[in-house]
Amino acid sequence: VGVLVERYGLTVDAAFQVLVRHSQHHNVKLRDVARRLVEEGDLPDEVTSQA
Structure with a gap:
């Protein structure tokens, strides 16, 4: 959560x-x-587009 924040x-x-x-x-x-977010530092575009 903190990474997305x-x-x-x-x-x-x-x-x-x-x-x-x-x-x-x-x-x-x-x-x-x-x-995955913590280890790879990224999520699929579909997730980040929701942000």
Whole structure:
């Protein structure tokens, strides 16, 4: 969440919702979405376009 807040100027709640939507849409556990963001420093364009 903090990465999205810092990079895109989102609120904590909005950043969390971006991660949740991606998790649900792709049937990927939320922790795995967050791990990818931290480890790779990026998420697919579809996630960042929601931000």
